[in-house]
Amino acid sequence: MGLDMYVFVVEPQDAIDDFTVRENDRNDPKLGKELHYWRKHHDLHGWIEQMYRRKGGRERSFNGTLVRITLEDLDQLERDIKARFLPPTTGFFFGNSPPNDESDKDDFEFISKARKTIQEGKAIYYMPSW
Template structure:
Protein backbone atom coordinates (compact mmCIF):
# COMPACT_ATOMS: atom_id res chain seq x y z
CA UNK A 1 0.00 0.00 0.00
CA UNK A 2 1.26 3.47 -0.76
CA UNK A 3 1.72 6.13 -3.38
CA UNK A 4 2.26 4.67 -6.87
CA UNK A 5 2.87 7.31 -9.52
CA UNK A 6 2.92 6.92 -13.28
CA UNK A 7 3.71 9.01 -16.32
CA UNK A 8 1.74 7.54 -19.18
CA UNK A 9 1.76 8.13 -22.92
CA UNK A 10 -1.10 7.86 -25.34
CA UNK A 11 -1.36 8.13 -29.08
CA UNK A 12 -4.67 9.97 -28.69
CA UNK A 13 -5.33 13.54 -27.65
CA UNK A 14 -8.01 14.37 -25.12
CA UNK A 15 -10.65 17.09 -25.10
CA UNK A 16 -9.67 18.07 -21.54
CA UNK A 17 -6.38 18.37 -19.68
CA UNK A 18 -7.75 16.72 -16.52
CA UNK A 19 -10.25 14.05 -15.48
CA UNK A 20 -10.42 12.33 -18.88
CA UNK A 21 -10.74 8.60 -19.56
CA UNK A 22 -7.82 7.23 -21.58
CA UNK A 23 -8.75 4.58 -24.12
CA UNK A 24 -6.62 2.05 -25.94
CA UNK A 25 -3.05 2.78 -26.91
CA UNK A 26 -1.83 3.84 -23.46
CA UNK A 27 1.61 2.86 -22.22
CA UNK A 28 3.80 3.52 -19.21
CA UNK A 29 6.56 6.07 -19.72
CA UNK A 30 7.88 6.37 -16.15
CA UNK A 31 7.13 5.09 -12.64
CA UNK A 32 7.82 6.46 -9.17
CA UNK A 33 7.10 4.89 -5.79
CA UNK A 34 6.41 7.15 -2.82
CA UNK A 35 7.77 10.47 -4.09
CA UNK A 36 5.19 12.74 -2.44
CA UNK A 37 6.86 16.07 -3.27
CA UNK A 38 6.55 15.36 -7.00
CA UNK A 39 2.96 14.26 -6.41
CA UNK A 40 2.31 17.57 -4.63
CA UNK A 41 3.69 19.44 -7.64
CA UNK A 42 1.41 17.46 -9.97
CA UNK A 43 -1.55 18.04 -7.64
CA UNK A 44 -1.01 21.80 -7.87
CA UNK A 45 -0.85 21.54 -11.67
CA UNK A 46 -4.04 19.45 -11.68
CA UNK A 47 -5.99 22.14 -9.83
CA UNK A 48 -4.47 24.92 -11.96
CA UNK A 49 -5.84 23.10 -15.02
CA UNK A 50 -9.34 22.90 -13.54
CA UNK A 51 -9.26 19.55 -11.75
CA UNK A 52 -12.02 19.07 -9.22
CA UNK A 53 -11.28 15.77 -7.44
CA UNK A 54 -10.21 16.87 -3.93
CA UNK A 55 -8.08 13.77 -3.30
CA UNK A 56 -6.32 13.86 -6.69
CA UNK A 57 -6.31 10.07 -6.69
CA UNK A 58 -6.78 7.93 -9.80
CA UNK A 59 -7.36 10.92 -12.06
CA UNK A 60 -5.07 12.07 -14.89
CA UNK A 61 -3.51 15.42 -15.70
CA UNK A 62 -1.80 16.08 -19.04
CA UNK A 63 1.73 17.42 -19.20
CA UNK A 64 2.66 19.88 -21.92
CA UNK A 65 6.08 21.15 -22.93
CA UNK A 66 5.38 24.29 -20.87
CA UNK A 67 4.51 22.15 -17.83
CA UNK A 68 7.71 20.14 -18.27
CA UNK A 69 9.79 23.33 -18.43
CA UNK A 70 8.23 24.52 -15.16
CA UNK A 71 8.78 21.11 -13.59
CA UNK A 72 12.40 20.98 -14.72
CA UNK A 73 13.06 24.45 -13.27
CA UNK A 74 11.45 23.48 -9.96
CA UNK A 75 13.41 20.23 -9.76
CA UNK A 76 16.69 22.05 -10.44
CA UNK A 77 15.86 24.74 -7.88
CA UNK A 78 14.76 22.21 -5.26
CA UNK A 79 11.26 23.69 -5.30
CA UNK A 80 9.03 20.62 -5.28
CA UNK A 81 6.53 21.34 -2.49
CA UNK A 82 6.85 19.34 0.73
CA UNK A 83 3.87 16.98 0.61
CA UNK A 84 2.51 14.49 3.13
CA UNK A 85 -0.21 11.91 2.95
CA UNK A 86 -1.31 8.61 4.36
CA UNK A 87 1.18 5.96 3.13
CA UNK A 88 2.92 8.55 0.88
CA UNK A 89 6.42 7.99 2.25
CA UNK A 90 8.92 10.83 2.01
CA UNK A 91 10.92 12.53 -0.73
CA UNK A 92 14.55 13.02 0.30
CA UNK A 93 16.03 14.96 -2.62
CA UNK A 94 17.83 11.98 -4.12
CA UNK A 95 15.08 11.68 -6.74
CA UNK A 96 16.20 14.69 -8.81
CA UNK A 97 18.28 12.75 -11.35
CA UNK A 98 15.43 10.32 -11.99
CA UNK A 99 12.92 13.19 -12.21
CA UNK A 100 15.06 14.95 -14.81
CA UNK A 101 15.38 11.69 -16.77
CA UNK A 102 11.57 11.58 -16.82
CA UNK A 103 11.39 15.16 -18.13
CA UNK A 104 13.72 14.22 -21.00
CA UNK A 105 11.67 11.12 -21.87
CA UNK A 106 8.43 13.10 -21.72
CA UNK A 107 9.80 15.74 -24.07
CA UNK A 108 10.79 13.03 -26.55
CA UNK A 109 7.32 11.49 -26.37
CA UNK A 110 5.65 14.85 -27.00
CA UNK A 111 8.01 15.52 -29.91
CA UNK A 112 6.94 12.14 -31.34
CA UNK A 113 3.30 13.26 -31.21
CA UNK A 114 2.22 11.43 -28.05
CA UNK A 115 0.19 12.85 -25.20
CA UNK A 116 1.90 12.56 -21.82
CA UNK A 117 -0.10 12.47 -18.61
CA UNK A 118 0.44 11.83 -14.91
CA UNK A 119 -1.66 9.43 -12.90
CA UNK A 120 -1.30 8.35 -9.28
CA UNK A 121 -2.96 5.67 -7.20
CA UNK A 122 -2.84 5.62 -3.45
Protein backbone atom coordinates in the same frame (compact mmCIF):
# COMPACT_ATOMS: atom_id res chain seq x y z
CA MET B 1 -0.08 0.21 0.05
CA GLY B 2 1.62 3.40 -0.91
CA LEU B 3 1.83 6.17 -3.43
CA ASP B 4 2.35 4.72 -6.92
CA MET B 5 2.81 7.31 -9.65
CA TYR B 6 2.46 6.58 -13.36
CA VAL B 7 2.88 8.52 -16.58
CA PHE B 8 1.25 6.97 -19.63
CA VAL B 9 1.59 7.69 -23.34
CA VAL B 10 -1.70 8.44 -25.09
CA GLU B 11 -2.30 8.61 -28.83
CA PRO B 12 -3.27 12.15 -29.87
CA GLN B 13 -6.72 11.11 -31.11
CA ASP B 14 -7.45 9.61 -27.66
CA ALA B 15 -6.44 12.71 -25.68
CA ILE B 16 -9.68 14.64 -25.20
CA ASP B 17 -8.60 17.38 -22.78
CA ASP B 18 -6.34 17.97 -19.77
CA PHE B 19 -8.25 15.43 -17.66
CA THR B 20 -9.96 13.07 -20.08
CA VAL B 21 -8.82 10.23 -22.31
CA ARG B 22 -11.12 8.36 -24.70
CA GLU B 23 -12.40 5.09 -23.23
CA ASN B 24 -11.99 1.60 -24.65
CA ASP B 25 -14.70 -1.06 -24.94
CA ARG B 26 -14.45 -1.81 -21.19
CA ASN B 27 -15.02 1.86 -20.29
CA ASP B 28 -11.40 2.17 -19.16
CA PRO B 29 -9.22 5.07 -20.31
CA LYS B 30 -7.25 4.23 -23.45
CA LEU B 31 -3.84 4.55 -21.85
CA GLY B 32 -0.86 3.41 -23.87
CA LYS B 33 2.46 2.21 -22.60
CA GLU B 34 3.82 3.31 -19.27
CA LEU B 35 6.41 6.02 -19.84
CA HIS B 36 7.59 6.38 -16.25
CA TYR B 37 6.89 5.13 -12.73
CA TRP B 38 7.77 6.46 -9.29
CA ARG B 39 7.13 4.97 -5.87
CA LYS B 40 6.38 7.41 -3.04
CA HIS B 41 7.92 10.50 -4.64
CA HIS B 42 5.50 12.57 -2.57
CA ASP B 43 6.91 16.05 -3.27
CA LEU B 44 6.69 15.49 -7.04
CA HIS B 45 3.14 14.23 -6.54
CA GLY B 46 2.35 17.45 -4.66
CA TRP B 47 3.82 19.53 -7.49
CA ILE B 48 1.70 17.69 -10.07
CA GLU B 49 -1.41 18.05 -7.90
CA GLN B 50 -0.83 21.82 -7.78
CA MET B 51 -0.52 21.78 -11.59
CA TYR B 52 -3.77 19.78 -11.78
CA ARG B 53 -5.57 22.38 -9.65
CA ARG B 54 -4.15 25.28 -11.72
CA LYS B 55 -5.51 23.63 -14.87
CA GLY B 56 -8.97 23.50 -13.28
CA GLY B 57 -8.95 19.99 -11.80
CA ARG B 58 -11.76 19.67 -9.28
CA GLU B 59 -11.64 16.14 -7.91
CA ARG B 60 -11.40 16.37 -4.13
CA SER B 61 -9.03 13.42 -3.87
CA PHE B 62 -6.16 13.46 -6.35
CA ASN B 63 -6.08 9.65 -6.56
CA GLY B 64 -6.73 7.68 -9.74
CA THR B 65 -7.14 11.01 -11.50
CA LEU B 66 -5.62 11.82 -14.89
CA VAL B 67 -3.87 15.07 -15.76
CA ARG B 68 -2.13 15.87 -19.02
CA ILE B 69 1.48 17.08 -18.86
CA THR B 70 2.62 19.50 -21.59
CA LEU B 71 6.02 20.77 -22.72
CA GLU B 72 5.40 23.97 -20.76
CA ASP B 73 4.67 21.93 -17.64
CA LEU B 74 7.91 19.99 -18.13
CA ASP B 75 9.89 23.23 -18.50
CA GLN B 76 8.47 24.54 -15.22
CA LEU B 77 9.03 21.20 -13.49
CA GLU B 78 12.66 21.17 -14.57
CA ARG B 79 13.18 24.70 -13.21
CA ASP B 80 11.48 23.82 -9.93
CA ILE B 81 13.50 20.63 -9.42
CA LYS B 82 16.75 22.52 -10.03
CA ALA B 83 15.68 25.21 -7.55
CA ARG B 84 14.37 22.63 -5.04
CA PHE B 85 10.90 24.17 -5.27
CA LEU B 86 8.87 20.96 -5.11
CA PRO B 87 6.31 21.49 -2.35
CA PRO B 88 6.75 19.38 0.79
CA THR B 89 3.83 16.95 0.56
CA THR B 90 2.63 14.48 3.16
CA GLY B 91 0.02 11.76 3.23
CA PHE B 92 -0.67 8.56 5.10
CA PHE B 93 0.50 6.33 2.23
CA PHE B 94 3.18 8.66 0.85
CA GLY B 95 6.28 7.81 2.91
CA ASN B 96 8.93 10.39 3.72
CA SER B 97 11.92 10.76 1.43
CA PRO B 98 13.12 14.28 0.64
CA PRO B 99 14.44 15.01 -2.86
CA ASN B 100 18.08 14.10 -3.40
CA ASP B 101 20.56 13.79 -6.26
CA GLU B 102 19.29 10.29 -7.13
CA SER B 103 15.64 11.33 -7.31
CA ASP B 104 16.63 14.44 -9.28
CA LYS B 105 18.48 12.27 -11.81
CA ASP B 106 15.41 10.05 -12.24
CA ASP B 107 13.18 13.10 -12.61
CA PHE B 108 15.44 14.62 -15.27
CA GLU B 109 15.44 11.30 -17.15
CA PHE B 110 11.64 11.37 -17.05
CA ILE B 111 11.56 14.95 -18.34
CA SER B 112 13.84 14.00 -21.23
CA LYS B 113 11.70 10.98 -22.20
CA ALA B 114 8.51 12.98 -21.81
CA ARG B 115 9.73 15.83 -24.03
CA LYS B 116 10.74 13.38 -26.74
CA THR B 117 7.37 11.62 -26.57
CA ILE B 118 5.42 14.89 -26.83
CA GLN B 119 7.63 16.11 -29.68
CA GLU B 120 6.75 12.88 -31.51
CA GLY B 121 3.10 13.97 -31.40
CA LYS B 122 1.89 11.87 -28.47
CA ALA B 123 0.22 13.08 -25.28
CA ILE B 124 1.27 12.08 -21.78
CA TYR B 125 -0.90 11.80 -18.69
CA TYR B 126 -0.01 11.40 -15.03
CA MET B 127 -2.10 9.16 -12.78
CA PRO B 128 -1.44 8.55 -9.07
CA SER B 129 -2.73 5.58 -7.12
CA TRP B 130 -2.65 5.18 -3.36
